[in-house]
Amino acid sequence: MSKNNINIQKFRSFFPILKTKINNYPLVYFDNAATAQVPYQVIEAMNDYYAHYKSNVGRGIYTFAERTTAEYERARLEIAKFIGVDPQNIVFTSGATDSINLVAKSWAAYNLQRSDEIIISAVEHHSNFLPWQELASKLNLTLKIIPVTKQGNVDLDQFKAQLTSKTKLVAIVHSSNVVGGTNDVRLITQLAHQVGAAVLVDACQSIAHQKIDVEIIGSDFLVFSGHKLFGPTGIGVLYAKSERINQMRPTEFGGGMVFSVNFKNSEYRSFPKGFEAGTPNIAGAIGLAAAVKFIEREIDFKMLAEYETMLVNRMIQGLLKIPGIQLISFNPIHEQSAHAHLVTFVSNAYHAHDIAAYLDQYGIAVRAGHHCVQLYHQQCNINASVRCSFSGYNTIEEVDFVLEKLQTFLQTK
Ligand SMILES: Cc1ncc(COP(=O)(O)O)c(C=O)c1O
Structure with a gap:
């Protein structure tokens, strides 16, 4: 290829x-829809980190640590470029499941209220169903499920009929892991934006099979897992649009996400750092960047x-x-x-x-x-x-x- x-x-x-x-x-x-295999370029990049410069990010000032921080941020840059966004708009997570839960906890939980509506499709992976079912039951939201056509795509007539001024989020799979097909997420986003709803695209199954340009899709959030993209397990991505970032609050607290800590109140860093508490999956980010480079060269x-x-x-x-x-x-x-x-x-x-x-x-x-x-x-x-x-x-x-x-x-x- x-x-x-x-x-x-x-x-x-x-x-x-x-x-x-x-x-x-x-x-x-x-079984590539479950996880794709990794090329030796990814294995070598991760081995190189473990064998030659393993240290933590954003902390030390010795040469090794500076290299690690630079490689981690370079990984963010490469991966952001790959999907056509600014690196400051992506957070590293442990995978798509983690990314979706992060949107539920740090955005939806603060911006949705009783009787607001969330729309999903009938072919969503549990990772894009359960977080919304949980939140809906906690906040008394309405969860609407749109049927799909024979091609596995969201039935657009039904979707349009269900969109209302109460719809606050449309969380939709780009390409189903059971039925296949590809949703027109650009059109879905345009329709959702007409009623002021945010859109989350689950690109888990499309990311390794077609070029994803978030700018063209226009969605507010986009998530995927590295391991489906010829990368390692345990690393994923959440893209969030700047206007949504402004509406998000950190939900994990600890080292690396804070500017200053005081007994009365502490000041947190902004996105993405403020949403990456603790030691991140450094080797995973480096491996995923190597996977992206591999794809750009070979596919x-x-x-x-x-x-x-x-x-x-x-x-x-x-x-x-x-x-x-x-x-x-x-x-x-x-x-x-x-x-x-x-x-x-x-x-x-x-x-x-x-x-x-x-x-x-x-x-x-x-x-x-x-x-x-x-x-x-x-x-x-x-x-x-x-x-x-x-x-x-x-x-x-x-x-x-x-x-x-x-x-x-x-x-x-
Ligand atoms: C469409 C879709 N969404 C979400 C996920 C969850 O991905 P992960 O388990 O890597 O978090 C998968 C994994 O199979 C998937 O296929």
Whole structure:
């Protein structure tokens, strides 16, 4: 997946884990929506920190510590540039879940009042549902859930019908981790802004598959996790627009977030530092910056999208030849210029867990369960599905191998 042509073997060679054998079979990693693998560039950047300059940030004045602070802030700069925002508008968190909870605790809890409304969609990950359900019950807010179309996108007519002057927040997934599809978050933001509502975009699933430009989307908040972007676990990002930053209050208190401490009252630092209390995940930030640099050097998002969609189409065509398969994710073949990176399905012959366990015997890693989206599974009257999610290092041969194993297993019943 180079800048100018697709060289899958070269792209694969960046990821050491892909050489792993599972049960004597080469690993086929189809669980990229849960977490993507890391290239050696990320591993080396983190090793370099641990082996050569590990120290804390913003504290010491010795050479090492100054280097660490500089690398940590350079990471913020690189990651901010990657999504088209000012580094002063992003806070490092432990992941998207942490970022969304931070918005709930430090913005929504102070700016929403009884009978205000929050709108989410019917395919939200638990991380973008539970914080709002909790807050709604605490503050007596109304939580409205907008159904999605067959493509997994927010039903825009229903959305428009539900928007009112009481809507204070629209928290919406950019691309669903179960149904796929991509919401027009720019349009959703424009509509929400017409009634004065803030918009939070959960970019967890889109960030590694398409170019994200927050300036173009225009949302008030945007969140994602580093580990889905070829980066390490334990690091995530919260972007907040300046006017929303002014409405936020720190909710975690401790070292690093304070200017001056007094017995009567203390003075806190502004965003982002005031929202990063304690020692941050320094190695994680450095690793995520290395992942972003890797993407900028090695990935053309347009080519990646075409390639992943081709894998999805091939997988779907094969699956639909197997009796008893029902597709849960959207089928990009029915939509022009649609982009997809995952296929979710159920079989009427075997439970999703049995299918995943069978495939595991052949070194194939797929996800089985509700993928932290129980509400949508309930609406589909199923309790679990199988998900194959792709990245640029997956191959046509892997798709065919998985289909062959599925055909053998599912047709034997
Ligand atoms: C759409 C979406 N939102 C939020 C999350 C939560 O991410 P994390 O567990 O890294 O905080 C995920 C993870 O699967 C996701 O797919």
